Amino acid sequence: MKIFVPMDSAAKALGAEEVVAALRAAAPEAQIIRTGTRGMIWLEPLVEVEIDGVRHGYGPANAEDVADILNGTSPKALGPVEALDWMARQTRLTFARVGVIDPLDLADYEAHGGLVGLRRALEMAPAEIVAEVTTSGLRGRGGAGFPTGIKWKTVQEAEASQKYIVCNADEGDSGTFADRMIMEGDPFTLIEGMVIAGLAVGATRGYVYLRSEYPDAIAVMRRAVAIARRAGVLGSDVLGSGRAFEMEIRVGAGAYVCGEETSLLNSLEGKRGVVRAKPPLPALEGFLGRPTVVNNVISLATVPVIFEKGAQHYADFGLGRSRGTVTLQIAGNVARGGLFETAFGITLGEVVHDLAGGTATGHPVKAVQVGGPLGAYIPVSGFDAPLGYEELDAHGGLLGHAGLVVFDENADMLSMARFAMEFCAVESCGKCTPCRIGAVRGVETIDRIRQGDGEAVPLLRDLCVTMKDGSLCALGGLTPLPVESVLDHFADEFLPRREAAE
Amino acid sequence: MSSQIPATEDIQIILAEHLHLEGPLLPILHALQEAFGHVPRAAHPLITDALNISRAELHGVISFYHDFRDKPAGRHVLKICRAEACQSMGSTALAEATLAKLGVTWHGTTPNGAVTVEPVYCLGLCACAPAAMLDDRVLGRVDEERMGKLLAEAGA
Numbered sequence: 001m002k003i004f005v006p007m008d009s010a011a012k013a014l015g016a017e018e019v020v021a022a023l024r025a026a027a028p029e030a031q032i033i034r035t036g037t038r039g040m041i042w043l044e045p046l047v048e049v050e051i052d053g054v055r056h057g058y059g060p061a062n063a064e065d066v067a068d069i070l071n072g073t074s075p076k077a078l079g080p081v082e083a084l085d086w087m088a089r090q091t092r093l094t095f096a097r098v099g100v101i102d103p104l105d106l107a108d109y110e111a112h113g114g115l116v117g118l119r120r121a122l123e124m125a126p127a128e129i130v131a132e133v134t135t136s137g138l139r140g141r142g143g144a145g146f147p148t149g150i151k152w153k154t155v156q157e158a159e160a161s162q163k164y165i166v167c168n169a170d171e172g173d174s175g176t177f178a179d180r181m182i183m184e185g186d187p188f189t190l191i192e193g194m195v196i197a198g199l200a201v202g203a204t205r206g207y208v209y210l211r212s213e214y215p216d217a218i219a220v221m222r223r224a225v226a227i228a229r230r231a232g233v234l235g236s237d238v239l240g241s242g243r244a245f246e247m248e249i250r251v252g253a254g255a256y257v258c259g260e261e262t263s264l265l266n267s268l269e270g271k272r273g274v275v276r277a278k279p280p281l282p283a284l285e286g287f288l289g290r291p292t293v294v295n296n297v298i299s300l301a302t303v304p305v306i307f308e309k310g311a312q313h314y315a316d317f318g319l320g321r322s323r324g325t326v327t328l329q330i331a332g333n334v335a336r337g338g339l340f341e342t343a344f345g346i347t348l349g350e351v352v353h354d355l356a357g358g359t360a361t362g363h364p365v366k367a368v369q370v371g372g373p374l375g376a377y378i379p380v381s382g383f384d385a386p387l388g389y390e391e392l393d394a395h396g397g398l399l400g401h402a403g404l405v406v407f408d409e410n411a412d413m414l415s416m417a418r419f420a421m422e423f424c425a426v427e428s429c430g431k432c433t434p435c436r437i438g439a440v441r442g443v444e445t446i447d448r449i450r451q452g453d454g455e456a457v458p459l460l461r462d463l464c465v466t467m468k469d470g471s472l473c474a475l476g477g478l479t480p481l482p483v484e485s486v487l488d489h490f491a492d493e494f495l496p497r498r499e500a501a502e
Numbered sequence: 503m504s505s506q507i508p509a510t511e512d513i514q515i516i517l518a519e520h521l522h523l524e525g526p527l528l529p530i531l532h533a534l535q536e537a538f539g540h541v542p543r544a545a546h547p548l549i550t551d552a553l554n555i556s557r558a559e560l561h562g563v564i565s566f567y568h569d570f571r572d573k574p575a576g577r578h579v580l581k582i583c584r585a586e587a588c589q590s591m592g593s594t595a596l597a598e599a600t601l602a603k604l605g606v607t608w609h610g611t612t613p614n615g616a617v618t619v620e621p622v623y624c625l626g627l628c629a630c631a632p633a634a635m636l637d638d639r640v641l642g643r644v645d646e647e648r649m650g651k652l653l654a655e656a657g658a
Binding site: 009010012013014041042171172174175177179180181205212214215216217248250251252253254255256267268269270271272273274287288329330331332333334337338339369373403405406407408411416419423426427429 | 523524525526527528529531532553559562563566567568569570581585586587588589590591622623624625626627628629630631633635638639640641642643
């Protein structure tokens, strides 16, 4: 009997270890395989039992459910997992193996299409590899949406004795967990993507800068790198090609701003995580002053499937200039939260009402924050917005890392605006005055508004403009986005009617 | 984790293990904290000598990052997520109740030394909020009852 139980930290946080202990005790002869999560977090811990080669789900399971699951009478039976609506409606390209395979079984990885892309890339010239990525239309999934192929081309054309691939795994935005999920559920795909990037630009060394708040992801990635090294996927002779690529997992130290690429590079070098001015671009002067590709986890983890299936296959999904798939992370106050990978273009309303099933509390939805702490709060009236980089831009929003946090009618929006400023004050690296000082003044000004001082509103708006114009990076530059969105859409909550109308 | 003054030799061993790395400072600080529960003062001159950096530079780095401590925490560290997704599910009230129950403020340690409570900004458990972490153990959909049990287990 084959039983699958996730070892993803969301599943663990909801009791997966207790379920596994109960399964081991009740069915010592069963083969229990640990996987990543399918992404249906409301069903975690999701136990899957293989029956006639088909995996049947039971969830959310707890230790008391184990006996009924084993004898086939559990009321928590969900039927074949792949046929569940949430799974059947997705286009899983980047996350195809997550929740399916044992994350640390390289043979299982290869049996599900792993290393096909790398083998293909090893037959290609560097310029051809870069052209393939450019054709796929892949854009940075970390937030800025910069075309990955163009970044790689810049590094490829730079002359240097040593170049680097740096993976930004400092996923600090609230509402986002796609990086964590793929590192815990399919770490070899990230490793494979980094090796392909190395082949493309001529880099032989790579680093994953992984946040310390993710101890499970750190453990899985470190084990995966050791396994890949032993199997010859990493090392001085990648899969017998004579090409070299070596990589290491580095742990962050709790600074949100290190998700910004230049501050990340400083941190990796052992300095304060202070933002650097650009130019020079990291592509030309990055880690230790050398040409460096800095890409987000999902961007790099998507590279193998592009090479496995072909760039055109990937580019055929999406809308406008947003090609391929987006990994939506549906979070906060929702009935059904989790990860949903789909072609760009699904609307916000569809995600919130249809996929997420409304709020967990059952109260009406008030707002969705899209794109993390630096993203706008979009009111229900903006729910017709399709999720694409440019499309959301037009609604004053920001797709970012595609995390969506839903709030019900009880949310105090002025408090959320205050929190944005407070968070910026805590996490500012201190380099730019508008961010370092402005965030503190922002908190004070919002407190004045809370006390009914309507005259503080134009002051707050002015401060937001100064922060946007006068900050080097997205922390100071985009913190005004959630604040302004609250002023724009929810002012009647905290201002007398006349002032709210202004 | 010992709160005694660490031996120079023990610090030197940790330093030697990391000096070959590109950008060794953060790995060194993490390794020291792993071994001693904090970054001991006694290690500062050894680090600055080994890396040829100034005391000011070292202080700048240690104080920049939330993770590094200059004195040991309680026997357990409880991190409660304060970020938006957890707030949407009532984490603010949960955190306030927990702090009040323990009689501490953020970063404070209970008088018996059992638990230090710290804020954290996102554990990536946003679809099962509110989230918390007790040492390295992740916890989702935490309510006051579950928090009470955890704190009792931790001896708070």
